[in-house]
Amino acid sequence: MDWHQLWVIISTPDNVPIVGLVFLVPFYIWYGLRQGFANDRLIAQLEADPEMAKTHHRKTQPYKSGWAKELHVWPFLLRMEFLAALVVTVILMVWSITLNAPLEEPANPSLTMNPAKAPWYFLGLQEMLVYFDPWMAGVILPTLIVVGLMAIPYLDTNPLGCGYYTFKQRKYAILTFLFGFVGLWVAMVIIGTFIRGPGWMWFWPGQTWDHNRLIFETNRDLHELVGITGAWGQGIFGALTVGLYFAVAGWVVHKLFTLTEFNRKIYARMTLLQYLTLQMLLTTMMLLPAKILLRLVFRIKYVWVTPWFNI
């Protein structure tokens, strides 16, 4: 256990925000879901008791019948904003006094940093480079992430859970989002920051970053396992494999999506265009875990090799 190495990684100034992220993201997930579960308990009560549902104010926040629904922004909101600004200023000041921004040697194109890392918020993309070629990891997938995020409101036809925390009423949406945000984005950032060392090799926390380390890993392409040698054969085989992946992944997504009675109602509300777009985005998202699995378990590099691009 190389504690010094661990300390060097954690205390690198630009890594400190990610140390914060490791605590902040789980905290706020807990904080949000806790309110969601509290709301869900009240929803269950209201559903069981129609009389109560008629008269109840339908929030878990404290309530008395005489209270006004709205407060004046001045002073009730503005004092909160002022307090928030003060707290953030203090945090930022203390952080800036105690920790210096990094400044390395002057830029030198002939002296390559090893590892050469992107800024931490893009490390998710850099980590994807292990599993995909740059045109996928650096261009197509980021574009789809942005387009997919922007499309969320137009694909989620579930009218419940608008303006309050809940888990029960939006299980599928929340689990999908958390899987994407935490499992595929934040986790990749953390791996890229703390785990990846020289040569972008995997170093467990506490393992010494050995610059002379070599890993003799023979990655294969899928068609080599099957024994196809011709370029045409490889291309067609790869296209079929990718097609098969999308068919299977689409089927799994469909089964999951229509698993419950409630979800089938939501599905019935969707247009064909909405559903196909959702399918396309979700199956593409699942390409990443699929590719990670293929690489780690079967040491497969590409499933589709063509003269122009490889996947």
Place this chain on the structure above:
Amino acid sequence: MADEKQSKPENTEARGLFKKVKEGVKPFQDKLNQDLEALKKPEKTQLWKSILRVKHDETPRSRSLGVLTNVFLHLHPARINRDAVRYNYTWGMGGITFYLFVVLTLTGVLLMFYYHPSKIVAFRDILYLEHDVPFGKLLRNMHRWGAHLMIITVWLHMMRVFLTGSYKKPREFNWSVGVILLVLTMLLSFTGYLLPDDQLGFWAVTVGTNMARASPMLGHEGPFGPQMGMTAYNDVRFALLGGSIVDSNALLRAYIWHCIGIPIITATFMIVHFWRVRKDGGISGPAPMMLEKEMKF
């Protein structure tokens, strides 16, 4: 005694003069007292009224007007959902993000006074800033950590909006604007990364922009790039860097995008974002919960 006799007429004369002066000063004294009295109620003065225009008292009307007639506060409504004021619903993340943007703008402008976006002096400017400029180190640290903090708060803001379902009708469009702001925030930080012109920024930007040369059709190493006639000297990476390597042109481009281009674009989208928060019905909740059986099909 003689002195007394002699001084007496003088005394009365002096007394008379004193009285005269006193009487002459009296109107001014009264006015002064009036002014001093008025100072106890500054909100009654013309100066005060001309600046603030509304009474400062605890009537609902004055409290509303205090917000609505103030250019900085008028982004707010006069009144707000009583449960939205608590921390636990919004976590204040959107507001904190905006506040950090303001802090970054202020520290950024100050940093610009000490920085030349030129390959020859950029790195030395940072050294000068860190070692000679009073509070220069603090300034740079605040800018750096504020930027990192802003990315974290943007992510958390997005997560909060998702978990509360706030992107649902009628706020769909504003969520999409928010996603664009998320991307712009990261681009702002990324373009700033190169500016110190040190190894860290140089290689981070090299790694980042190398992905651009793999763009399909538009990059010279991407799928169908060569077929489209792309080389290292005319593809999208060349456009980003102003050259085929990260050099002085890239530094200048990063500087202009960072200090002028992206802030203007971001500010524009922020205006739309905040405007739409209000126009879409204000903050989304905490709203009364809807039950499954109340869904319409």
